[in-house]
Amino acid sequence: MRPETAVVHVHEHYNVHTEFYPSPAARKTIILVNGSLATTSSFAQTVKYLQPQFNVVLYDQPYAGQSKPHNHHRQPISKEDEAQILLELIEHFRVDYLMSFSWGGVAALLALAQRPARIEKAVIGSFSPLLNEPMLDYLGKGVGYLHSIDRQGIGQLVNETIGKHLPSLFKRYNYRHISTLDEHEYRQMHAHIHKVVNLDSHCQLECLAGIDIPLLFVNGDNDEYTTATDARLFAHYLNDCHFATIDNTGHFLDMEHKRAWLQMQHTLIGFLQAGRTSYQHRLAFGAESQAMAG
Template sequence: MEEKVFYRNQLVNDINIYYEVYPNPDSKKTLVLLHGFLSSTFSYRRLIPFLNKEFQVVSIDLPPFGKSEKSSNFVYSYRNLAQTVIQLISALDLKDITLIGHSMGGQIVLNILHQQPDIAEKAVLLCSSSYSKRSKLPLIIGSYIPYFHLYVKFFLARSGIMQNLQNVVHDHSLISDEMLFGYLQPFLKDEIFLALTRMIRDHEGDLSTVLLKQIAHPCLLIWGEYDKVVPLSVGKRLKNDLKESELVILRETGHLVPEERPEDVFQHIKQFLA
């Protein structure tokens, strides 16, 4: 089947959201993809062609990342980001959904399931962030200082895109110029750093263990054995807190599993949804 894609923008929850639709007329199921922190739909580019063989795929740029709006007035709490995705799903009238989230996107998926349990039957969590706390008070207060966004920009520039990719990819030979530019491109304008400053202020922390235990959806957890960002120990803890979940460990793999092991991830998802 020849891959087709539609690039769209939609105003929901007072912010403009960029998303991509990969139709599959032979499937009634839709997979909704949510990326991680400092990333975008770009991180799914190697996985989507596999998924699209079997399913319709909708990949969303969570604000303020990728090509979505970078507003300094939007509330970037996980609760509100989840609500934004819920409203977009409703606006697009998507049915028979499975939510898939990588890293921060996985935590947004969990927030969506908590807020609106009937929106999806199943979920796939790829190295999902979990158990992080709200930013410390001095950092929140500091975010109100004029030009604080320049500190955020300096902090990210100091670590550098190459160093960040080496931290999330176990096999460094996979890092290419395409990857470097793809992950760098959204950060070439200062407006993203103003929005990230607001995000530091708004992030309320991940769902508590009590709330996680209330999620009854079947969840597939896929983790890289050598994840340095969200260690495998977090995946094992999450498996215990989600009452109907299974954990798959990808050997010799880091945090960025959609980049490193797209075909393996697809096969596990396909089996999970069969």
């Protein structure tokens, strides 16, 4: 089903391209938050398993994708601005659930810390509170390429690091997309990296105590950049968080192979549709079963 598209004016200064995928039987709506340098097309695989169950909202940041023609690009947008944009889209589309991917987790958690009344649950994919050595190495190389606007260098770097487990077709698409961005998009990412290399501004852990809904953190077990082990550190800052690991999968989760797609489908829909108590019971039973099998 083709989405309903619209440009929504938000946060006083920005115009955001949105895509609304309606589902006739759906009673709930979920909004998806892109990672850096990504557009709505990055969620093509995710929409396929979410839309039968939910209405799905996608959007491009003001500096990216189909939002670009509708905005000025005089200076980079802060993650606080991205969080406010997200909060206003939540109200506009009457959203119930939220899902973010990779660096989209920063804006998502900042928005959730403001306790938007509509949001019942959230899923944070491929994100952790720790910048480990592989991630710092990736960011360090990336900032050099971004500063010099080395388009080929940036495209190759992404495919050789966080994207190394992608199928070859997706790697070609990834390279073509990343190496043909506008200069202001590289400046945006360059400004973001300068902030995230500091842990406090990476995901502002002190604000997480304000989040009062169930969160599910999903990571690939082959992702060395945002590891499942590191993601579990969020348990020290959040009262109601759960964790899932997608088998034989790297940073890009459901884009990497069919089994990952199916496991993501089962994991996300199970979490979003289950009651709080029943999902906690299922997780506990799964952990007990794994211990017995081991």
